[in-house]
Amino acid sequence: MRTIVIAGGTDGIGRQLALQLIRNGEHVIIIGRSSEKGEDLRLEVARLDGEDRFIFLQADLSLVSxxxxxxxxxxxxxxxxxxLILCAQSQKFSKVYRETKEGFEHHFALYYLSRFILSFKFQELLKRSAAPLIINVCAPGVKGDIKWDDLQLQTQRPFNSIKAIMHGSRLNNLLGLAFAQSTADTNIKYVLFNPGAVQTKGATEAFDNKLLKILVKLMYKIIGLPVQKAVKPILHFIKSPPENSLTAYKQNNKLDIAQVISNNNQSERLHRLTIELIKRKHVELKIN
Incomplete structure (x- = not known):
């Protein structure tokens, strides 16, 4: 029986993974913001006779603290x-720039900073496993440049949450590389995984506009994968982790890391800037 932590596990891909892993006999720790959704998941797990292998921890992962x-x-x-499976993300479309109470742009904090902290801070627990693995559910393969002078897109007006998410995906690519470089003497594997379009509630209800919501639901019905099918590659990685320290996939297709991350030197730069940014916000964080 393995111990598997899922950050963002009360909805969509994370929830589906949790239920399937419980069915497979694993010990699952779910981290999520909504205690109500956590209780709903616990009841579902109880119906699978897996409550003794399930822990729900409530937390707002957009906050460093x-x-x-x-x-x-x-x-x-x-x-x-x-x-460790990193799924937490807000897909709600917004043109309003929003900061957490710690002063970070919300998408940057939830989609990148949380994954940065959990990846590095859990590495000691991962080292104690025979086959440790981190799966970062993001979007490797998304084209574009990193805004080095504006990592949180604070000056981008009008603000666009979709652009913030795409930018966060590029940051996560470098996070994966920085982690792989810093843990080269361990057997921890890091997978950047792009599930593509998935028929989750978060994706199909991302827009408040009724017409857009109908169009998006129709589009996802045509091109989107049912969540049960979308998680199959992740379950495969859990069963048989890749041999390389860092790999990237879009669904079942392995991507060329050299194309996903064109400049290896940028990972160290982002790592340093991230630590400095956290310290500037007066949040204590020690990263090895």
Missing amino acids: ENIRIVNEVYRRVNHIDQ
């Missing part, structure tokens, strides 16, 4: 982690 609290809580509860 909450990520650190959750890391400490997991360290108190388990002595190792076999797999």
Whole structure:
């Protein structure tokens, strides 16, 4: 029985993974913002007779302080982690720039900073596993440049949450590389995984405009994968982790890392800037 942590596990891909892993006999720790959704998931797990292998931890992962609290809580509860799956994301479309109470742009904080913190802070627990694996559910393969002078897109007006998410995906690519470089002497594997279009509630209800919502639902019905099918590659990685320290996939298709990340030197730069940014916001964080 493996211990698997899923960040963002009460909806969509994370929820489907949690239920399937419980069916497979694994020990699953779910981190999510909504205690109501966490309780709903617990009841579903109970119907599968898996409640003794299930833990729900409530946290707002858009806050650095909450990520650190959750890391400490997991360290108190388990002595190792076999797999860490990073799914937390807000797909709600917005043209309004919004900051967390810690002063970070919301999408940047949830989609990148949280994954940065959890990846590095959980590495000691991962090292204790025989086959440790991190799966970062993002969007490797998205083209575009990193806005080095504006990582949080604070000056981009009008603000566009879709652009923020795409930019966050490019940051996650470099996060994967930075992690792989810093843990080269370990057997931890890091997978950047793009599930493509998936028929989740978050994706199909991202827009408030009624007409757009109808059009998006129709589009996802045509091109989107049912969530049960979308998680199959992730389940395969969990069963048989890739041999390389860093790999990238779009669904079942392996991507060329050299094309996903064209400049290896940028990962160290982003790592340094991320630490400096967190310190500037007066949030204590120690990363090895």
